[in-house]
Amino acid sequence: MNTETMAGLVIEQDVTENVVAVDWNDDRDVILTIWDEHRDEHARTLTRDQARELGSALIAVADTAESASARPTHTNPAAFDLIRVPSISPDCRDGGKHRACDGTAWDHERDELTTCSCSCHDQERAE
Numbered sequence: 001m002n003t004e005t006m007a008g009l010v011i012e013q014d015v016t017e018n019v020v021a022v023d024w025n026d027d028r029d030v031i032l033t034i035w036d037e038h039r040d041e042h043a044r045t046l047t048r049d050q051a052r053e054l055g056s057a058l059i060a061v062a063d064t065a066e067s068a069s070a071r072p073t074h075t076n077p078a079a080f081d082l083i084r085v086p087s088i089s090p091d092c093r094d095g096g097k098h099r100a101c102d103g104t105a106w107d108h109e110r111d112e113l114t115t116c117s118c119s120c121h122d123q124e125r126a127e
């Protein structure tokens with residue numbers, strides 16, 4: 001089993017828990033009610049400290065994820081457009097066999113056939 005110690009709390013990573021309820025018992029421990037794959041209910045007992053530790057560990061990870069995912073929003077869409085792969089047929093791009101090119105190329109972004117954007121076709125298009 002793939003276990004990892006996080007802030008003193010051992011988390012079994014490859015277990016997905018469907019937590020359907022959170023409650024506390026007479027000992028004032030925190031009880032997680034969990035559904036297994038058959039929707040049978042199981043209770044997991046955490047001490048209050050464990051529950052807080054788990055909660056703060058999750059918040060810390062969420063904070064990290066939030067700041068990580070915030071980065072791409074600063075990417076200039078125009079700059080991204082510049083690194084867009086132009087649709088040039090393999091004949092024109094790799095072999096320099098411009099005469100073999102039938103003027104079509106695959107647009108990998110839209111996943112469809114489009115016109116080859118190699119400059120060798122500028123002449124044909126102008127005519």
Ligand SMILES: [Zn+2]
Binds near residue numbers: 092097
């Ligand atoms: Zn070409």
Ligand SMILES: [Zn+2]
Binds near residue numbers: 089
């Ligand atoms: Zn071409």
